[in-house]
Amino acid sequence: MTCIRDLRTEIDEVDRRMLALLEKRFSLTKKIGEIKRKQQKPIYDSEREKQVLGRLSTNTDLDSCFVEKIFKQIIAFCRENE
Numbered sequence: 106m107t108c109i110r111d112l113r114t115e116i117d118e119v120d121r122r123m124l125a126l127l128e129k130r131f132s133l134t135k136k137i138g139e140i141k142r143k144q145q146k147p148i149y150d151s152e153r154e155k156q157v158l159g160r161l162s163t164n165t166d167l168d169s170c171f172v173e174k175i176f177k178q179i180i181a182f183c184r185e186n187e
Contacts, residue, residue: 111170112179123173127179130179130183131182131186134184134187135186135187137187138187140149143180148184148187149184154180157176157180158173158176158177158180161173161176
């Protein structure tokens with residue numbers, strides 16, 4: 106039988122990996138922002154945001170509203186830092 110401590114240790118590892126992936130995402134969006142500025146393109150792309158949110162909301166067993174809330178926050182933060 107798995108104990109709470111073992112499960113919490115596993116959660117800690119998941120959290121660590123999630124943070125590493127967020128850091129990678131932020132780094133990539135920063136590079137995209139640099140390219141957009143060089144090409145004089147707008148930072149905000151509403152169609153791309155709709156595509157991302159739609160794809161993420163349908164490719165999971167998690168509640169789609171929950172996923173959308175989380176990723177809207179992530180996308181907004183990334184956009185601010187592009």
